[in-house]
Amino acid sequence: MKGTKVAVVGSGISGAVCASSLARNGLSVTLFESARGPGGRMSQRRENVEDGKELLFDHGAPFFTANNTEVLSLVHEWESKGLAAIWKEKFGSFDRTSNKFVDLEQEGLISKRYLGIPGMNSVCRALCREPGVESKFGTSVGRLEWLEDQNLWSLIGLDGQNLGQFKGVVATDKNIVSPRFTSVTGKPLPLDLKLFPELAVKLNDIPVRPCFALMIAFAEPLTSIPFKGFSIKNSEVLSWAHCDSSKPGRSTSSERWVLHSTMEYAQRIIAQTGLQKLSDATLTKVAEELFQELQSLGLNISQPFFKKAHRWGSAFPATSIAREEKCLWDGNKRFAICGDFCVSPDVEGAIVSGLAAASKLSEVFSCL
Numbered sequence: 001m002k003g004t005k006v007a008v009v010g011s012g013i014s015g016a017v018c019a020s021s022l023a024r025n026g027l028s029v030t031l032f033e034s035a036r037g038p039g040g041r042m043s044q045r046r047e048n049v050e051d052g053k054e055l056l057f058d059h060g061a062p063f064f065t066a067n068n069t070e071v072l073s074l075v076h077e078w079e080s081k082g083l084a085a086i087w088k089e090k091f092g093s094f095d096r097t098s099n100k101f102v103d104l105e106q107e108g109l110i111s112k113r114y115l116g117i118p119g120m121n122s123v124c125r126a127l128c129r130e131p132g133v134e135s136k137f138g139t140s141v142g143r144l145e146w147l148e149d150q151n152l153w154s155l156i157g158l159d160g161q162n163l164g165q166f167k168g169v170v171a172t173d174k175n176i177v178s179p180r181f182t183s184v185t186g187k188p189l190p191l192d193l194k195l196f197p198e199l200a201v202k203l204n205d206i207p208v209r210p211c212f213a214l215m216i217a218f219a220e221p222l223t224s225i226p227f228k229g230f231s232i233k234n235s236e237v238l239s240w241a242h243c244d245s246s247k248p249g250r251s252t253s254s255e256r257w258v259l260h261s262t263m264e265y266a267q268r269i270i271a272q273t274g275l276q277k278l279s280d281a282t283l284t285k286v287a288e289e290l291f292q293e294l295q296s297l298g299l300n301i302s303q304p305f306f307k308k309a310h311r312w313g314s315a316f317p318a319t320s321i322a323r324e325e326k327c328l329w330d331g332n333k334r335f336a337i338c339g340d341f342c343v344s345p346d347v348e349g350a351i352v353s354g355l356a357a358a359s360k361l362s363e364v365f366s367c368l
């Protein structure tokens, strides 16, 4: 049934891949995204500094890996269009206890690390603009209503605006059924799980792991660090650091690094602050603590001219709820839920899940 109207909620990689695949199958896709731009946890953050310059940071996923054949074939297509590339740098690991680096290449622990070009969000951005996909950014879906008599979905915005009616819907964020949505927005949950009693059991309260990202910029290169990305072992505060400006396609006018906190550190802060928007004072304190930990590694780090922390309240799902099926699906109501929480807590898992949801929805319409 060509031209059938369907909606995708979320422009992270699962939603973007799903929307593109549905449109390539002839469906007319409207994609809604709460944020101002595409990418979700594959976003790129734009920061203005005092002298009017802009600093860009991949403050979510720094890179991704791919093994699945379908995913690899998409990644190769993105590479051929200049939207993705391999990050060919040296990667290591630093042990806080022995104060020593290990070269992962020498240990044989390297797999290809893929990047979006010129930012991690470039793939999502391109997919959201494909023919057949109409993307509406800055539009939060506040309610997904099933109209039984019309056999249709009606989508309503967070402020009550009518977002249209659709034959099928794919939701890509577990927040639409999570109490987190209500605690952050103060509004009721967008989806009434009584519509899907069998899916409700799986979706109930998916555990998540939080993380803080610290974005820092230096006027001069940090020559004392022998790697452009390294994990940090045996630190209570830091788990990862990478040089964002070493990635292909990025500006090299300053040296920009992104650090990730440990999950335990982020949980400790969230236990004190809750999930509400963090105050500037808390974010400054977190930024200081993460930077101090980097300094304490003994790597001779100079003072950055820019330093800012970002909280990812649910950076990684702590469980996978549809490892076999790859997405949750109700054929009668033509409703799918996909995302990394279905398959594995990474970009590859999110792509696999988005493709599975698109395939379910496309199949149902091709039979009509």
Ligand SMILES: Cc1cc2nc3c(=O)[nH]c(=O)nc-3n(C[C@H](O)[C@H](O)[C@H](O)COP(=O)(O)OP(=O)(O)OC[C@H]3O[C@@H](n4cnc5c(N)ncnc54)[C@H](O)[C@@H]3O)c2cc1C
Pocket (backbone or CB within 6 Å): 009, 010, 011, 012, 013, 014, 015, 032, 033, 034, 035, 039, 040, 041, 042, 059, 060, 061, 062, 063, 064, 065, 139, 140, 141, 142, 172, 173, 175, 176, 190, 211, 213, 260, 312, 314, 315, 316, 338, 339, 340, 341, 344, 345, 346, 347, 348, 350
């Ligand atoms: C700090 C950090 C480091 C990471 N490191 C790696 C890594 O090294 N390698 C790797 O592979 N993965 C990594 N990941 C994980 C990876 O980013 C995710 O697995 C993947 O991006 C998830 O994609 P998704 O589409 O499932 O979800 P998301 O990217 O979260 O997309 C969901 C989208 O839905 C939107 N949305 C939610 N509710 C609504 C609504 N009501 N209306 C409209 N829009 C809505 C959200 O704004 C969001 O854009 C990392 C993540 C973080 C945060």
